[in-house]
Each structure stands twice: as C-alpha cells, then as structure tokens.
Amino acid sequence: FEPGHSWADGELALQVSSSDDDGLGVAFRFNSPEHYYVWSMDRQRRFHILGKKQGDTYETLAKNTATYVPNQWYDVRVVLDGAKITVYVDGQKDLEATDKTFAEGTIALYSWGCAGAKFRNVRWTPK
Numbered sequence: 001f002e003p004g005h006s007w008a009d010g011e012l013a014l015q016v017s018s019s020d021d022d023g024l025g026v027a028f029r030f031n032s033p034e035h036y037y038v039w040s041m042d043r044q045r046r047f048h049i050l051g052k053k054q055g056d057t058y059e060t061l062a063k064n065t066a067t068y069v070p071n072q073w074y075d076v077r078v079v080l081d082g083a084k085i086t087v088y089v090d091g092q093k094d095l096e097a098t099d100k101t102f103a104e105g106t107i108a109l110y111s112w113g114c115a116g117a118k119f120r121n122v123r124w125t126p127k
Contacts, residue, residue, distance in 0.1 A: 019116030
C-alpha cells in the first residue's frame with residue numbers, strides 16, 4: 001500500500017468491526033472526497049450498500065438488508081475487474097454491480113457516525 005497511489009483492477013481485502021451501530025466500510029477507486037465508490041454496512045439502518053459518490057450526488061448501485069453484530073470482525077474483499085465490482089463478506093458474495101464511472105483511484109477507510117469503527121489487515125493485490 002502506498003498512500004496516494006492510484007490502482008485500477010485487483011482485490012482489496014480488510015477486516016472491519018464496530019462496537020457502535022452506524023455505518024462503516026471502505027471507499028475505493030477514490031479520486032477525491034467527491035468522487036469514489038463505497039461499500040458500507042449499517043446496523044442501525046439494517047443494510048449493506050454499494051454506492052457511488054459523484055459530486056453532490058450519491059447513487060445506490062446495490063443494496064441488501066444485511067446488518068452486523070457489534071464487536072465481531074468481518075472479512076471484507078472488494079474485487080475490481082474493469083467495470084465489475086464484487087464485494088464478499090466472510091467469503092460469501094454480499095453485493096455486486098457494474099459501473100465504469102471511476103476506472104482507478106486509491107482507497108479510504110469509511111465511517112459514518114460510527115464512533116466504534118475498527119479496521120485491520122488492509123491489503124491491496126493488483127490484478
């Protein structure tokens with residue numbers, strides 16, 4: 001991992017946990033605070049979401065009604081292959097979408113109102 005380095009295709013793997021109940025996840029193909037994809041899980045609102053932020057607009061690319069258990073570590077893998085984005089949680093496919101807006105970028109850890117967010121073992125493997 002090199003801060004500020006830009007990647008295109010490959011696999012992002014990390015572990016996430018929270019003692020809170022709000023949103024936590026990871027942003028990827030991050031180009032600026034206004035241009036990125038994000039995968040997030042939210043216990044309070046009962047969803048996992050794969051989204052895109054472009055300027056002032058957020059777009060939901062995929063969503064489900066999954067939640068998370070506080071203080072449990074989750075293995076998250078984000079596989080980027082061209083326009084195809086696939087997210088796995090604990091080895092199971094969680095969400096998938098196809099979008100070609102952002103071809104490359106860096107990564108950013110994501111938390112929304114989640115005071116108890118924890119991240120570890122962040123790894124990037126290029127394709």
